[in-house]
Amino acid sequence: MPPSIKPYAITPYNFVPMPDRIVTGDPLPRWNSYASDRHTGWLDVEYTTLTPTYTRAARGAGDPADPPDFFHHFDEQRTPVLPGSSLRGMVRSVFEILTYSALDSISDRTLSYRFFASGQRELREYYSGADAALGTFDTSRLFAGVLEQSGLDYQMNVGNTSAPSADKGFVVVSVNDPGLRRYIRTSSQPHQPYRHMAPLYETQQVWVRLTGTATLLRGQQEIECPSADLAAPHSSGAVEGILLFHGKDIASRRWYQVILKPSSPPLATYELPQSVYRDYRAWGQMAHGKRFGGQDAPRMITLGAPAFTLVDRSSSKVTALGANLMLTLRYRRSLKDVARDAYSAADGLDMTQTVFGYVGNDNSIPPVRSRIAFEDALLVAAPNGIWMEVSAVRIPDILSSPKPTSIQTYLTQSTSEVEPLRHWDSPNVRIRGAKRYWQRSPSSAENSLRTAGDMAIGTQQTKIKPIRAQVKFKGRVRFTNLTSVELAALYASIQLPEGLAHKFGMGKNLGLGALDVSIVKVNLIDTERRYRTLDNAESYHSEEYGRTKLVDGYTELIKRIYPNSKLEKQTSLWNSRRLKDFAGLCSWEVRLEDDLTRQVAIQDSRNDTDEDTWKHNDDQWRRRLVLPSASDLIQEGRLMRQPSDVITPRLEKMIAAKTFPAVAATQQTKFEYKVGDSVTGRILPGYIVELLDTSGSSTGVRLRNLPVMMHATGDILQFKVVELRDGKISRVKKA
Structure with missing residues (x-):
């Protein structure tokens, strides 16, 4: 249902469509030994806040029931820390989407309803x-x-x-x-x-x-x-x-x-x-x-x-x-019953369950132990200060739990007309998919946080102490006995394509919690040599070895996700409709206008909004207006760019091309360069960059799978050489 067919619902969230099938995970390893054909080690990860961010601290002695402090380790300064459990949940939700896993987090409870006075x-x-x-x-x-x-x-x-x-x-x-x-x-x-x-x-x-x-x-x-x-x-x-x-x-x-x-x-x-x-x-x-x-x-x-x-x-x-x-x-059917009907079940556990662990509701499948661990991320830099100005304690706009009883937004609807609406017991009803929140501008996020002062708050409001944008943290993600495919999937779930950002913590609907995440280094332990030498430096595989395993794993992952595609034409995970929707929801550098992703209150005062907005808010919930898909909103929505020191991606061309380039390591070239050299390239079909000489002619050198997110075929970009192997380009980065 394209947004041009109005009226339609406005929400701060949308959905990544359900996968049409579930991809089975790799066989589980033995737990009492390291497998020589698997990978054990850790990732050094850097996290940078793009908007104000908040996750609540544990309650200490003398603290109120809901302490406003940011999560910390109870040091004297109460220095903010990104808790590993929250980072794990953030990455798991992305991993679940990228690997075509089942939505395991869906509740098995049955919703209640009352449409006695409904216009439907x-x-x-x-x-x-x-x-x-x-x-x-x-x-x-x-x-x-x-x-x-x-x-x-x-x-x-x-x-x-x-x-x-x-x-x-x-x-x-x-x-x-x-x-x-x-x-x-x-x-x-x-x-x-x-x-x-x-x-x-x-x-x-x-x-x-x-x-x-x-x-x-x-x-x-x-x-x-x-x-x-x-x-x-x-x-x-x-x-x-x-x-x-x-x-x-x-x-x-x-x-x-x-x-x-x-x-x-x-x-x-x-x-x-x-x-x-x-x-x-x-x-x-x-x-x-x-x-x-x-x-x-x-x-x-x-x-x-x-x-x-x-x-x-x-x-x-x-x-x-x-x-x-x-x-x-x-309703007669539970949330999980409806979700399971959306796809064909896997023959065994999916990749999210085999990597992150699994505990079922019965004894039909033994519990599976997790093979990854997220450490708390510690503060390393805050160039503009840690806390927001004027007052560190703020009161966000009212936050509440999800409302899946809103069938016009949580379930797929067969028509753009308001009637008839499918409900949770309707025949052939499908759940929309994995819920994700749109990225919103930093100013929108800041405006949703009011200075607390001495103002009284109601039962649906809370006090929080968010950290500001551009605060940097570092942490590690440890893993044991991962296959190359599992390691590549974990890498892709942590470091999203350029221009995309994660969502973390509280207040995602208000624009809080936009997080830029990058992997600084991959550390793979040579488990055989580790116990045969006293030299710690010889206990690790080379960077080239790690890069090769990541590329091999990424290629195999694409084969599993798209088994019917020719590999030479399918070089990215991001080619399916559902992952294009996901990329649009995560897009940070180019977003929908804030007005199209705002929180619409059930009752908005005429004094707080203009007449047209008030009428829309009144109509949206009373008439149960249907929510368009993410791709519909992106194709016809009003766009806004986030200022950046780098070249701003052009979302309009990305929409027209219907394509998302890949993220993986580059191939080596035969030309001699120095680190820091500038290279010009033209994007070719299949997400290949062709290097150009100073006159703009092709040099015949092509690099695959560069981080050129959201650009279209024919675009000319500049790159900088950041790594060489024997004088040949091993890795480049967009300038």
């Missing part, structure tokens, strides 16, 4: 049960009771033996019941219903006496349930119950819900699976964050709390849980 007809009917073939809300299986624990399991106790006719466990009380005056006050306007005196979502212990039946209109459904009047405690025929106040006061409200306090024993008991209760808690945290269970958000159902439930007809187990009659429902 299909979703509304699927939820409400207006169509018996579609509807998931079966009113005949609706019950209410109290959550209790039995051993390690949960159960819902429903109904009171003193009121057997109310076998569903709940009754309703009219808003005009005089007894409500104790809990709510009347409106100053005549003929208006009572209004809440108690805070929203509060409950009250009451006594009720059954009087007859009432009909509740729930969307397009009618629910028949017992009605009751409030009664004096312990009076004749009265039953104890729990009066629910939920949501905002509605002028058209006719009834309040009362859940009867279960007797001992209750009329019925229904098992509540732990997975259902876990998914309910996860929904509350995702939808309401720290407010969940507070006075301005739905009640959190804990042990002893009243709740409404849906019970499965065949198993008599609870399938959905909610604080009131309009409870949320669970």
Whole structure:
């Protein structure tokens, strides 16, 4: 769906499409020895922040619950450190994409939804049960009771033996019941219903006496349930119950819900699976964050709390849980179920699992030990200072957890029209892919951080102490028994093509955490000679040996990723549509304009934005506007360049050429040069640079796989010789 078909959703993220298949990893080595045909050693890696960056410190003695300090080793100065665990996660996510591995980090939980008031007809009917073939809300299986624990399991106790006719466990009380005056006050306007005196979502212990039946209109459904009047405690025929106040006061409200306090024993008991209760808690945290269970958000159902439930007809187990009659429902399929349907499974473990380690949910596959370790990266330089000016402590714009219930952005949609939308239970639905955040300008990132001072913050805000741009760190990545293919994949995942940057830490949606990562040196241990000599210098392979193994591994990796391509035409991992999308999302030197990758609030004030922006924000979530793909946005989006001392890549030509050059070592040439010499080259098809003489004519020398990211065929660039072997060019770098 190209963005020219408007309106469309604006988000700070997009997705790298799912691979059509999973590439199997190499066989696992023995753990008690070094393999002579594999590689052991480490990479010296340099990290430079391009925008303000933050990752939270561990909590020390006397620190607040969420200390604002940057991660540190508890030294006196609290010097910032990039934690190895976070660097590992950053690189693993890239490794997963480049090696066509499964999205192993996808949760196996099942989402909850409620489209009762949605403008999307299909979703509304699927939820409400207006169509018996579609509807998931079966009113005949609706019950209410109290959550209790039995051993390690949960159960819902429903109904009171003193009121057997109310076998569903709940009754309703009219808003005009005089007894409500104790809990709510009347409106100053005549003929208006009572209004809440108690805070929203509060409950009250009451006594009720059954009087007859009432009909509740729930969307397009009618629910028949017992009605009751409030009664004096312990009076004749009265039953104890729990009066629910939920949501905002509605002028058209006719009834309040009362859940009867279960007797001992209750009329019925229904098992509540732990997975259902876990998914309910996860929904509350995702939808309401720290407010969940507070006075301005739905009640959190804990042990002893009243709740409404849906019970499965065949198993008599609870399938959905909610604080009131309009409870949320669970989809039938989990996130991981939908993700697995997107590709054909591998015959064994994929490369990410064999290299980074794997622990399954069952015993069908033994756990796999990781063969790489990321050390913490230590501070080495901060030419402009470590911390941001004015105040080191800042308050970022509101951050929250991902919302995969936003089906218009997280799932592929078959049409540019808003209706119909696919949801998590739709036939042939596909997850969008691996979520990545767009790069944003340094000014945008800085503007999202307000000076903390003494200002009060809400439950969804936090204080942080970010480091500024151009702060440099160094660390090591150690590896054991990697094949040449695995080593090349790790190298390519750490050092991205020129012009691309990683995303690290907190606030990626605001533009924080852009990180330039480069490998300074590859150190390969000669595991046989290491234990045969006392000379430490002889314990390592030569740089030429390492370079050869990297090139061989990179070539073999391309064969595995693109098995049906001719190798002479396929010289880069970055030729597929999905990796072009990934490159666009990572592009630092040329990006989409910040306005196209901003965070759109659910409710934006007219005072904070212009009229057109306010209308778009209002429409985007209310109408569930669909998110275009990354490539659609790049092709038609407005572009902005990041100032640089080097030649700025031309993203427009990259788009037209539909091609991404490779990153690997160069071939040697037959000409004599000196380190520092300038060389001019023209880019040929297949990502080859042809060296030119001073007149612009070809010298006949060609270098493959140079870091010329985002340039097109025919572009002329200057390079500088940075390494020679016997007087011949071994490595060049773009000037």
